[in-house]
Amino acid sequence: MDEAFEKRLPKPEDLNAMTEECLKAAFAGESQAAEKYMVFAEQAAEEGFPNIAKLFRAVSFAETRHARNHLRVMKGVNSTADNLAAAFGGESFEIDEMYPAYGEIAKVQNNTQASRSIRYAVKAEMDHKWMYSEARDKALNGQDIDTKPVSVCLICGHTVIGDVPDKCPVCAAAKEYYKTF
Amino acid sequence: MADPYKNTPPAPEDKGAMTAENLAAALAGESQASQKYLAFADVADAEGYPNVARLFRAVAYAESTHARNHLSVLGGIGTTAENLKAAWGGETFEIDEMYPAYDAVAKLQENKSAQTSISYALKAEMDHQGIYDSTLKGVEGQKDLDETPVYVCPICGHTVVGGKAPAYCTQCGTTAEFFKEF
Numbered sequence: 001m002d003e004a005f006e007k008r009l010p011k012p013e014d015l016n017a018m019t020e021e022c023l024k025a026a027f028a029g030e031s032q033a034a035e036k037y038m039v040f041a042e043q044a045a046e047e048g049f050p051n052i053a054k055l056f057r058a059v060s061f062a063e064t065r066h067a068r069n070h071l072r073v074m075k076g077v078n079s080t081a082d083n084l085a086a087a088f089g090g091e092s093f094e095i096d097e098m099y100p101a102y103g104e105i106a107k108v109q110n111n112t113q114a115s116r117s118i119r120y121a122v123k124a125e126m127d128h129k130w131m132y133s134e135a136r137d138k139a140l141n142g143q144d145i146d147t148k149p150v151s152v153c154l155i156c157g158h159t160v161i162g163d164v165p166d167k168c169p170v171c172a173a174a175k176e177y178y179k180t181f
Numbered sequence: 182m183a184d185p186y187k188n189t190p191p192a193p194e195d196k197g198a199m200t201a202e203n204l205a206a207a208l209a210g211e212s213q214a215s216q217k218y219l220a221f222a223d224v225a226d227a228e229g230y231p232n233v234a235r236l237f238r239a240v241a242y243a244e245s246t247h248a249r250n251h252l253s254v255l256g257g258i259g260t261t262a263e264n265l266k267a268a269w270g271g272e273t274f275e276i277d278e279m280y281p282a283y284d285a286v287a288k289l290q291e292n293k294s295a296q297t298s299i300s301y302a303l304k305a306e307m308d309h310q311g312i313y314d315s316t317l318k319g320v321e322g323q324k325d326l327d328e329t330p331v332y333v334c335p336i337c338g339h340t341v342v343g344g345k346a347p348a349y350c351t352q353c354g355t356t357a358e359f360f361k362e363f
Contacts, residue, residue, distance in 0.1 A: 005335075005336070008336045008353060008354075008355055009336060010294045010297040010298040010301070011294045012294070013293065013295060015290075015292050018286050018290060019283075019286055019292040019295045022282075022286050022287065022295070023283070023295055023298065025279075025283075026279065026280070026283060026298075026299065026302065027213065027216075028209050028212070029271075029275065029279065030216070030302065031209070031212035031213040031215065032208060032212040032213075032248075033268075034215075034216060035208075035211070035212040035245055035252070036257065036267075036268070036271075037268065038245060038249075039248075039249045039258055040258075040264040040265075043258060043259075043260070043261055043264055047260065047261050048325070049261055049326070050325065051325045051326035051327065051328055051329075052261060052316060052320065052325055052326050054331060054363050055312065055316060055326055055331055055342070055363075056264075056268075057363055058331035058332075058361075058363035059309050059331075061333050061338075061361060062305050062309065062333045062334075062338035062340050063338065065301075065333070065334070065335055065336065065337065066298070066301065066338050067213075067216040067220075068219070068220045068223075069297075069298040069302070069337075070302075071216070071217065071220055072220075072298075073294045073297075073298045076217065076220075077224060078224075079224070080221070080225045080228050080233055083217075083224060083237075084221075084233070086217070087214075087217070087218065087221065087240075090214055090217075098206075098210065099207075101203075102200075102203040102204075102206075102207060105197075105203055106200045106203070108197075109196070109197030109199065109200045111196045111197060111254075112194070113191040113192050113193070113194040113254045114191070114194065114196055114254050116191045116250075117190075117191040117207075117247070117250040117253070117254045118204075118207070120246075120247065120250060121207065121247040121251075124243050124246075127243075128240050128243065131236060131240070132240075135236060138233075139230065144229070144230045144232045144233055145232045145233055145236060146232060147232055150236055150239035150240075152239050152240075152243045152246070153243075153246070155190060156188075156246065156250075157242075157244065157246040158243075159243050161236075166186075171188050172186055172188055173186060173188040174184065174186030174187065175186075177188070181235050181238055
């Protein structure tokens with residue numbers, strides 16, 4: 001991000017509690033809209049509407065700009081070391097509390113697809129937690145992580161640094177289902 | 182023969198009310214995590230950590246797959262016509278209710294940056310509402326959108342369909358070279 005660009009963005013601000021609540025809710029709304037539109041784009045492509053797919057991707061990008069703006073104003077975007085600590089905290093909450101609780105309830109209610117969706121997520125969050133932890137240790141010493149590829153299973157989100165397995169250890173999807181970054 | 186390693190995302194199902202609530206909360210959590218990580222990736226790039234930036238983008242993508250899975254189980258993925266209606270409804274709620282209410286609170290409390298962030302979003306949602314409306318009319322006649330570029334301002338999200346990128350953003354004043362073309 002260059003300076004001229006940075007200057008134009010809404011700035012971090014000391015917020016009153018009610019305004020902060022509003023922005024938090026708006027951040028949640030924009031984030032979900034962005035994700036939904038990406039899914040809707042895939043659906044449009046499958047139905048033979050490539051240009052509507054493109055429109056959904058473009059509008060999704062616009063919503064990510066709003067999400068970022070709201071997050072910045074709430075002082076949610078900081079140094080990389082701090083961002084990694086925040087990311088680690090979020091993953092830990094999901095692993096230790098959120099998903100185990102949701103998983104229990106889905107089991108009690110015999111909702112098998114929900115159980116699957118929850119299990120896929122919690123497994124991947126475990127990958128993310130230690131990756132963030134290692135990256136933070138390096139960032140605190142001013143070091144980047146190494147250049148190995150990071151690959152993600154597009155069914156369950158399983159995340160692996162380095163070689164891609166022949167099949168996903170979480171959901172058994174084949175190698176071709178991984179997207180490499 | 183079926184590929185034993187083929188897999189598909191979790192499918193819609195009839196859910197208990199508590200499970201539906203939990204999945205809705207998890208969809209909100211995953212979506213926000215994904216957006217945070219994308220913003221964090223930009224910071225990592227700016228600070229000279231290109232590989233941490235790549236990690237953040239990969240994990241953001243993983244969170245997107247979880248958001249999609251939860252949305253699928255919730256029955257939130259319809260046909261394109263249904264999806265356009267849902268998208269139009271979301272934009273309409275933000276324009277008619279959510280952002281005007283939030284803006285009034287931010288004004289009352291004199292939180293200036295918050296007002297800027299809210300007004301950028303509100304104006305872009307008006308673009309989206311109009312675009313979704315006309316697109317839906319096309320789809321109801323089995324017609325795709327025209328093959329024209331879509332431009333988005335990376336500062337405020339202002340969205341323009343067709344023609345050239347505007348010389349500057351009519352909402353926030355950003356110049357043409359910053360616009361992202363789809």
